[in-house]
Amino acid sequence: MIIGKPFLTTEHIHEKVVELADKISQDYMGKEILAVGILKGSFMFFADLIRALKTPVTLDFIIASSYLKTTSTGEIKIHYDIREDIAGKHVLLIDDIIDTGISLNYIRERILSKGPASLKICILLDKKERRVVDVPVDYIGFEVPNKFVVGYGLDYDNNYRNLPYIAIFKKET
Ligand code: IMP
Ligand code: MG
Numbered sequence: 001m002i003i004g005k006p007f008l009t010t011e012h013i014h015e016k017v018v019e020l021a022d023k024i025s026q027d028y029m030g031k032e033i034l035a036v037g038i039l040k041g042s043f044m045f046f047a048d049l050i051r052a053l054k055t056p057v058t059l060d061f062i063i064a065s066s067y068l069k070t071t072s073t074g075e076i077k078i079h080y081d082i083r084e085d086i087a088g089k090h091v092l093l094i095d096d097i098i099d100t101g102i103s104l105n106y107i108r109e110r111i112l113s114k115g116p117a118s119l120k121i122c123i124l125l126d127k128k129e130r131r132v133v134d135v136p137v138d139y140i141g142f143e144v145p146n147k148f149v150v151g152y153g154l155d156y157d158n159n160y161r162n163l164p165y166i167a168i169f170k171k172e173t
Helices: 010-027 043-052 102-112
Strands: 002-008 033-039 057-068 071-080 090-098 118-126 139-143 166-170
Touching: 002 010, 010 043, 010 118, 010 139, 033 043, 033 102, 043 057, 043 090, 057 102, 071 102, 090 102, 102 118
Parallel strands: 033 057, 033 090, 090 118, 118 139
Antiparallel strands: 002 166, 057 071
């Protein structure tokens, strides 16, 4: 397996996280955010983003999986669901990457059915070309090409999540 040189460097990612957090802090001024991270992929982005927010934050997670290796199964399993009461809260859903949009769409509708005061979505990477379901995303870090990426929380078979940068993943031939 080959991990190429950084596609998005640590510095590049950090700058974008601060930019996103500033925008979110402005938009939510005077409100409290319930930040919900979709695990495992979002853990690093989630931790960096909420540390850069200037608004009060409570948090929770959803553990969901839709992927086997690099092929989307189109099937979503919820392994851990939000424990916080969502009703009346300003929910900010945070994920690493939007690809087909199938999992995010499923999770979005699940949260909406619980009556939040508002729901916005923040995603670090947008693989626009691959979209199957149209999901309204409010904050996007970077648009990425249709390549499999790893690092900064993103995995291949649960590996490479700890890389401090994002790289394009290639299988050795
Ligand atoms: P979607 O339902 O197809 O949008 O899949 C979204 C999920 O698939 C993301 O939250 C990731 O966990 C995973 N995923 C999609 N593309 C990649 C990638 O390039 N690298 C690592 N994980 C990915
Ligand atoms: Mg994910």
